[in-house]
Amino acid sequence: MTPPLPWDAIVIGGGAAGLSAAQMLGRSRRRTLVIDAGRPRNRFATHMHGILGHDGLDPADLLAKGRVEVERYGVEVRTGSVETVKDEGDTIAVTLDGTATMDSTVEHTRAIVFATGITDVLPDVPGLAERWGTTVAHCPYCHGWEVRDRRIGVLVAHAGQVHLAYMVRQLSDSVMVFAQDPGLVDQSERERLAARGVQVIDSAVTGLHGTAAGSRVATAPDLTHVTTADGATHQVDAIFTAGVPHPHDHALNPLGLKRTDGPGTSVIATELDGATSHPRVWAAGNVVNPMESVPMAASAGAVAGARVNAFLVTEDFDIALGSPDMDPSAFWEGRYADSERSWSGSVNPTLASAVADLPPGSVLDLGCGEGADVIWFARQGWDARGLDISPTAIARARAAAADAGAEASFEVTDLAGWQPAQAYDLVTASFFHSPVELPRTEVLTRASAAVKPGGHLLLVTHVAPPPWAEPEWTRHHTFLSARQEADALGLDADEWDEVRVEEVEREVTDPDGRPATLADGVVLMRRR
Incomplete structure (x- = not known):
């Protein structure tokens, strides 16, 4: 039985990075499939910034426009997720879950762009997760302007997160650092923060309080104060913190790709163009760089898509060069x-x-x-x-x-x-x-x-x-x-x-x- 025709490329992940890669491949007339679980990292926010020409746009609207654009070039987009990816020589077998497929559970492709993003594992503080993406944020560039001149708290739960306090001090004169463990802020950092009027609270935050909150709520800030373990109450209008990034890359485990230490986690190692240690696999976006904003992820995806097409172009010519040697009989x-x-x-x-x-x-x-x-x-x-x-x-x-x-x-x-x-x-x-x-x-x-x-x-x-x-x-x-x-x-x-x-x-x-x-x-x- 003749097997189905492999895809030229499968893009796993339909966020800014994945759709940008798919657009480059579609415009290059590559037979491309996008598998998207529909859970982008920024789905909790109702606006995004730092994207020229799209400032303030709802992230969901950007992805909806992106899907329409890639489908215009013949790219197929399916909803679902990938269970595993296996090397089969000239192709890669991608095993999909039941929602991503029609009658089959495996698709074959000549190349992959992996752009599945991450999950931010947040500090276990009551009231924090419910406000994630509204009055609790992680990126001053993405959310800082909206809370300028307000009372801003910075929750430091892990080493290296104090830098957020330096960033948000540019936005407001009223900044407090909450150290979940006093040892997370050393003496030299305390002195630097104090020099600009930033107060360090050495009592762990035990709860965030204010009006009712939920994901993707587009109302005014709903945070009024936080409580700490010492029983004190501190008035704040917004909290900045950083979760521990958890890359969605388990499906690639069978390939044994090289890894590297990223910000707060281990990520798949890539070259500047997104190439991994496997010749048919590229990765782009937050799954390999959790610090990338939307335009950065989109740029990385576009570069990866272009490089995949270049790889396929070379392979096409290599195969064509060898074909005259085949004996017809x-x-x-x-x-x-x-x-x-x-x-x-x-x-x-x-x-x-x-x-x-x-x-x-x-x-x-x-x-x-x-x-x-x-x-x-x-x-x-x-x-x-x-x-x-x-x-x-x-x-x-x-x-x-x-x-x-x-x-x-x-x-x-x-x-x-x-x-x-x-x-x-x-x-x-x-x-x-x-x-x-x-x-x-x-x-x-x-x-x-x-x-x-x-x-x-x-x-x-x-x-x-x-x-x-x-x-x-x-x-x-x-x-x-x-x-x-x-x-x-x-x-x-x-x-x-x-x-x-x-x-x-x-x-x-x-x-x-x-x-x-x-x-x-x-x-x-x-x-x-």
């Missing part, structure tokens, strides 16, 4: 010999429709495969013959014809060197596409020469690759519209009439039993 024989049966055994309905009005005569089918179309012709009263390069395919065609009681002939033939020995009322070539080198134009030119006066030449083609086609089968072939196929034949208009040049859709079932729609090109020419 060995390839097609292996294609048939490695499977019990490759095709359905039924006539293609597009071909049957195209010849429905033609009187039976002699017909030659080029690249006949396992012979289903030839057998159908024979059963309709045609003198039918099929040619194919694979001995296994021809053997199956002969056996199928005998089983059907159809008088049809088949011959193993390399069409690259084929010269027609007789003329036919109809010459057909259905889905005459090849992932290995084939002088397609020359073969079709010779096929047109094998048509009798008054006879027909019929091409049935793939306008685009079937969605389940293996990438190595399709990336070396240019798929043409029906009009382009007709023009490429270069037939003399004084000698040939166009009977039918169009594209038709047909409903099929893919190798996994799922419904799909294919677009076929039909070129039917009549020799005068």
Whole structure:
């Protein structure tokens, strides 16, 4: 069974970093899937700042606009999460949870951008989490202006968080530092803070109090005071603190990526362009840099997306450079010999429709495969013959014809060197596409020469690759519209009439039993 066509890239995470990566890939015409759990880090806030042209915009609105933009470039966005990521050589297997998939639980891709973000593990203080994103914040650049000149507290729960007090002192003359442990603020820091009038409270905060609060509340500050372990009450309008960042990177554990110490945690190690220690995996945004704001994460995602496309471009050319060395006979024989049966055994309905009005005569089918179309012709009263390069395919065609009681002939033939020995009322070539080198134009030119006066030449083609086609089968072939196929034949208009040049859709079932729609090109020419 032919596996589904891998994605060029899967972007895991649909925040600012992930969507920016997806936009770069979509604009590069890369087949891209975004998997988004719908839980961005800044979902608790109703506005964001420091984003030129979008100052004050609701973060949810930015992501909604971003989804519309990437989908405009053909990027697919699904809601769900990723359970695990595994290396399978030329592709990566991404196992999705049930909400992210339709009928399958695994998607394959040539490259990944991991942009899943982090969770801020906040100090365990009553009233703190409920106000996160409103009157409790972590970034002075993102939220500081809105609380300027107010009474600001800085809750220091871990080493290194005192720097927030230096930052917010620029915003207000009324700043208090609450040390959950007195040892978290050393003497030199106390002296520096005191020099600018910042008071240090050496009693742990035990509760935040004020009007009712909840995530994504866009009202005025709802914090009036905090209580401390010594029983004191301190009037504040806003609290700045920093949670411990918890990267959402467990799905990458099977890859054994290199890690590095980030701010307060261990993160996946990346180069400046987001490249990880795995050649097909990039990471961007807060999952690797918890300190990045929205525009920084978006920039990192855009860089990672561009670098993934550059990697794929190089790989495409490397593969193309090697493809002429593939032997067509060995390839097609292996294609048939490695499977019990490759095709359905039924006539293609597009071909049957195209010849429905033609009187039976002699017909030659080029690249006949396992012979289903030839057998159908024979059963309709045609003198039918099929040619194919694979001995296994021809053997199956002969056996199928005998089983059907159809008088049809088949011959193993390399069409690259084929010269027609007789003329036919109809010459057909259905889905005459090849992932290995084939002088397609020359073969079709010779096929047109094998048509009798008054006879027909019929091409049935793939306008685009079937969605389940293996990438190595399709990336070396240019798929043409029906009009382009007709023009490429270069037939003399004084000698040939166009009977039918169009594209038709047909409903099929893919190798996994799922419904799909294919677009076929039909070129039917009549020799005068």
